Amino acid sequence: MRIVIVGNGVAGMEAALAVRRREPSWEISLISEESDHFFSRTALMWVFSGQMSHRDIEPLERDAYARLGFRRVRARATGIDTAKRLVSLAGGLEPVPYDRLLIASGSRPRSGPWPGSDSRGVGHFVTLQDLAWYEDEVHGGTSRAGGPPRADAHLRASESHSPYGFRDVSAKRRGRLARRPAVIGGGLIGIEAVEVAVAAGLRPRFFIREEWFWPIALDSRESRWIADQMSHHGVDVHLEHEVERLAADADGNVSAVHTNEGRYEADCVVIAIGVVPNTSWLEGSGIELDARGGIVVDESLKTSAADVFAAGDCASVRWFDGTRRPEQLWYTARDQGRVAGQRLLGDSLHYQRGAWYNSAKLMDIEYTTAGLVNWNLDGEKAWFFEEEGRVRSTTRVVVQQNRVVGFNMLGRRWDHSVLIRWIEEQRTLDWVLAHLNDAAFDTELVPPLRISGA
Amino acid sequence: MDQQGQNGLLTTYREGWRNRSAFGLFISLLLVSFYVVLYWEHKVQEQFGVAPFTAFSEAVGLRNRWYLYGLLYSVAMVAGAIYYLRRHGNSRYNRYRITVNVAIQIALGFTLPFIMPLFGGKEFYFSYFWPLKYDYLYPQTLADLPLYLSLYTVVGSLLAAPVLAVIYGKRWYCSWVCGCGGLANTFGDPWRHLTSKSTKSWRFEQVSIHLVLLIAIATTFLIGLDWLIGSEHPTFHRIVAGNDWRDWSIKSFYGFAVGSILAGVIGTGLYPAFGPRVWCRNFCPMAAVLGWIQKVGRYRIKVKPGMCISCGNCSTYCEMGIDVRSYAQADQSFTRASCVGCGMCAHMCPRGVLKLENSWDRPEDKERQRLSVVDF
Numbered sequence: 163m164r165i166v167i168v169g170n171g172v173a174g175m176e177a178a179l180a181v182r183r184r185e186p187s188w189e190i191s192l193i194s195e196e197s198d199h200f201f202s203r204t205a206l207m208w209v210f211s212g213q214m215s216h217r218d219i220e221p222l223e224r225d226a227y228a229r230l231g232f233r234r235v236r237a238r239a240t241g242i243d244t245a246k247r248l249v250s251l252a253g254g255l256e257p258v259p260y261d262r263l264l265i266a267s268g269s270r271p272r273s274g275p276w277p278g279s280d281s282r283g284v285g286h287f288v289t290l291q292d293l294a295w296y297e298d299e300v301h302g303g304t305s306r307a308g309g310p311p312r313a314d315a316h317l318r319a320s321e322s323h324s325p326y327g328f329r330d331v332s333a334k335r336r337g338r339l340a341r342r343p344a345v346i347g348g349g350l351i352g353i354e355a356v357e358v359a360v361a362a363g364l365r366p367r368f369f370i371r372e373e374w375f376w377p378i379a380l381d382s383r384e385s386r387w388i389a390d391q392m393s394h395h396g397v398d399v400h401l402e403h404e405v406e407r408l409a410a411d412a413d414g415n416v417s418a419v420h421t422n423e424g425r426y427e428a429d430c431v432v433i434a435i436g437v438v439p440n441t442s443w444l445e446g447s448g449i450e451l452d453a454r455g456g457i458v459v460d461e462s463l464k465t466s467a468a469d470v471f472a473a474g475d476c477a478s479v480r481w482f483d484g485t486r487r488p489e490q491l492w493y494t495a496r497d498q499g500r501v502a503g504q505r506l507l508g509d510s511l512h513y514q515r516g517a518w519y520n521s522a523k524l525m526d527i528e529y530t531t532a533g534l535v536n537w538n539l540d541g542e543k544a545w546f547f548e549e550e551g552r553v554r555s556t557t558r559v560v561v562q563q564n565r566v567v568g569f570n571m572l573g574r575r576w577d578h579s580v581l582i583r584w585i586e587e588q589r590t591l592d593w594v595l596a597h598l599n600d601a602a603f604d605t606e607l608v609p610p611l612r613i614s615g616a
Numbered sequence: 617m618d619q620q621g622q623n624g625l626l627t628t629y630r631e632g633w634r635n636r637s638a639f640g641l642f643i644s645l646l647l648v649s650f651y652v653v654l655y656w657e658h659k660v661q662e663q664f665g666v667a668p669f670t671a672f673s674e675a676v677g678l679r680n681r682w683y684l685y686g687l688l689y690s691v692a693m694v695a696g697a698i699y700y701l702r703r704h705g706n707s708r709y710n711r712y713r714i715t716v717n718v719a720i721q722i723a724l725g726f727t728l729p730f731i732m733p734l735f736g737g738k739e740f741y742f743s744y745f746w747p748l749k750y751d752y753l754y755p756q757t758l759a760d761l762p763l764y765l766s767l768y769t770v771v772g773s774l775l776a777a778p779v780l781a782v783i784y785g786k787r788w789y790c791s792w793v794c795g796c797g798g799l800a801n802t803f804g805d806p807w808r809h810l811t812s813k814s815t816k817s818w819r820f821e822q823v824s825i826h827l828v829l830l831i832a833i834a835t836t837f838l839i840g841l842d843w844l845i846g847s848e849h850p851t852f853h854r855i856v857a858g859n860d861w862r863d864w865s866i867k868s869f870y871g872f873a874v875g876s877i878l879a880g881v882i883g884t885g886l887y888p889a890f891g892p893r894v895w896c897r898n899f900c901p902m903a904a905v906l907g908w909i910q911k912v913g914r915y916r917i918k919v920k921p922g923m924c925i926s927c928g929n930c931s932t933y934c935e936m937g938i939d940v941r942s943y944a945q946a947d948q949s950f951t952r953a954s955c956v957g958c959g960m961c962a963h964m965c966p967r968g969v970l971k972l973e974n975s976w977d978r979p980e981d982k983e984r985q986r987l988s989v990v991d992f
């Protein structure tokens with residue numbers, strides 16, 4: 163049996179491991195345009211700052227391919243011939259035949275829609291090549307641990323629209339490193355791009371279209387705390403700014419961001435306005451895509467073509483609210499990879515999205531959420547508590563018809579699995595508040611949350 | 617403010633002296649030379665006619681070079697503690713742990729042993745136990761000590777230390793009390809990311825640490841036997857204990873190989889090359905014993921299910937080379953024998969996935985002994 167997987171991200175690798183666990187002799191090929199090794203995309207920011215090396219963000223040891231008998235194909239896949247069962251490769255390489263195929267090609271950054279978005283010195287923060295570009299602009303190179311091991315000759319054969327291509331570095335051309343970076347887009351990747359610039363000793367600008375940072379997850383009170391933190395660290399947070407164009411100097415290097423509020427100097431711009439499924443290479447292969455570009459799959463992750471499956475960021479899957487769209491999360495990509503692995507083995511298995519939860523770290527503030535928060539449910543009420551003692555935290559419990567349906571917590575650590583259980587058990591607000599510390603996951607010796615006046 | 621989690625991003629790999637650069641290795645060379653001169657000062661004296669540490673100790677009024685060493689050790693720990701607390705002191709666990717550890721070193725590792733002889737007593741280190749302080753269970757040592765100290769040593773080594781390890785894990789000793797661990801967590805902290813996480817290094821550790829433990833027990837046993845029958849068997853006595861301190865004997869070999877080379881020269885001298893816990897992880901017989909006890913005790917690291925993003929901060933900053941991530945991403949709470957409970961994995965985790973705790977819950981956590989994620 164020949165298994166071919168396009169993508170060695172978490173979805174692709176989890177599937178490959180699931181297959182190998184049961185079938186020691188099947189031929190498994192992993193095609194990756196981006197990197198030799200499976201790495202954690204979530205960890206790019208720490209490589210940038212120097213907190214971790216490339217080796218550190220790889221969950222498997224570097225002999226994993228050899229030990230597990232995976233065939234590594236470093237190339238760009240350019241299409242699938244579903245009739246002949248072949249994956250074609252860029253650069254005139256031999257197409258790869260498959261019996262069962264998994265597409266796990268992830269996301270690509272959404273490009274800036276503004277004039278000047280392709281100036282030198284403008285980039286993203288999603289791929290390894292983006293990381294290398296941003297490091298070059300700000301630090302003038304990698305940390306002492308060096309870059310990832312890579313045989314990148316094939317990247318030259320990649321089409322210009324590949325997200326894994328190398329970018330021109332304006333710092334090199336200008337002869338000095340970036341001093342005034344700007345980040346556009348108030349989401350999680352945006353704040354990470356801001357944070358690493360702070361760690362490099364710079365004062366980045368942060369352009370956000372909305373009224374406050376990250377409105378899909380935070381309310382105005384919560385977000386104000388994060389904004390204060392950012393300002394405290396020297397970030398210029400520009401809320402309610404619509405970017406209109408990016409200006410470049412005579413040499414083609416980016417020089418300013420123009421918004422509806424005015425002109426702001428910038429010598430390096432990170433566009434972080436979201437990601438889209440990385441599926442343009444599938445055009446013409448007859449595999450059905452939805453309006454967003456996500457690969458249409460059924461409950462068991464099968465695509466419109468026989469023996470072809472899709473998992474991870476590139477697949478349009480069913481969310482916890484029943485809608486179908488791509489979901490760009492580490493744990494959903496991992497879970498889908500595991501299900502896809504079973505499917506490649508020939509098992510029938512459905513992908514089931516459990517309750518919503520997530521966590522993040524916004525500057526120095528830890529964030530945990532579970533259940534339905536910021537959904538504007540009928541008749542919902544929010545109970546909010548701000549702790550301002552030795553520990554600073556906020557607790558928001560969303561209640562609908564006297565039942566707790568969601569939690570949004572900043573500053574402390576919580577076990578989301580306990581919070582989800584309470585939601586499923588339909589607990590009342592009073593009950594939850596009385597038991598809240600049972601869900602605490604604070605480090606030892608941290609005084610427990612005491613709710614005054616409750 | 618009490619916070620949890622690392623504040624601000626670290627720049628570890630962008631700082632030359634903290635990596636295996638020429639500068640880092642130069643620091644290592646200095647440390648190694650320091651230990652070589654300290655331990656074999658008599659050789660230096662034979663060669664060059666000066667005993668630098670002894671001369672200096674006497675000049676500043678310390679009775680011998682070991683007090684000078686104790687003083688330097690304390691100074692290095694205080695300096696390292698300041699470095700550590702500036703980076704990671706925002707969390708209470710880190711703050712309390714390091715403060716207690718440094719205070720114990722200053723009080724029990726330096727001041728008390730210095731003062732006791734002034735009052736006609738013997739110098740005694742309350743913070744060390746057998747088998748780390750390997751001569752504290754030698755019959756001769758016990759006979760020479762005042763009764764209360766002999767009792768302290770015997771009860772401390774054979775009863776109190778193991779019982780505390782059942783209740784709190786080995787961390788009560790390795791991360792709160794022990795001087796070796798204390799130096800590693802303060803002066804050695806800048807190099808904690810250099811400890812190898814490879815499966816090979818784990819295999820090495822499993823063999824080496826138990827080998828040293830075996831040798832420690834055998835040496836103690838032979839020296840006990842020698843105390844009983846040595847006078848009737850001069851050859852046995854000569855082999856086990858030697859007639860003169862300069863003789864090569866099992867006793868002096870253990871002191872040389874384990875006490876000086878492994879604990880000192882390699883254990884501390886190679887911080888900037890292999891991370892700060894080379895001794896604790898690979899050789900310390902006390903750590904081996906407490907590790908076994910930890911496996912059956914209450915201590916564990918609890919993993920929050922489904923929240924790990926496999927970033928690797930926990931594994932990178934684990935000074936014992938434990939691949940914490942492999943457990944976290946498998947939603948597997950765990951107790952590893954080598955874990956010293958320094959708390960840095962939980963501190964570094966940006967998603968709050970890990971929590972150190974003492975609990976009898978879910979003892980099946982403790983049985984898992986997988987070598988790596990890809991071992992099926």
Ligand SMILES: Cc1cc2nc3c(=O)[nH]c(=O)nc-3n(C[C@H](O)[C@H](O)[C@H](O)COP(=O)(O)OP(=O)(O)OC[C@H]3O[C@@H](n4cnc5c(N)ncnc54)[C@H](O)[C@@H]3O)c2cc1C
Nearest residue numbers: 169170171172173195196238239267268474475490491492
């Ligand atoms: C900066 C950043 C921070 C993030 N932080 C978090 C977080 O904190 N929590 C969270 O839940 N999620 C986070 N995410 C999202 C998370 O990383 C993704 O959801 C996850 O990595 C998706 O995995 P995947 O396997 O689907 O795809 P990817 O990891 O994107 O892998 C795609 C793979 O496909 C290959 N590929 C693509 N196209 C081709 C082609 N044409 N030919 C050959 N190979 C191809 C690439 O080489 C790559 O190996 C973050 C993302 C970013 C960018």
Ligand code: SF4
Nearest residue numbers: 934955956958959961
């Ligand atoms: S596993 Fe965590 S607590 Fe244990 S030694 Fe490693 S970093 Fe310290």
Ligand code: SF4
Nearest residue numbers: 924927928930944965
């Ligand atoms: S446990 Fe935390 S630090 Fe470790 S890999 Fe997972 S998210 Fe990262």
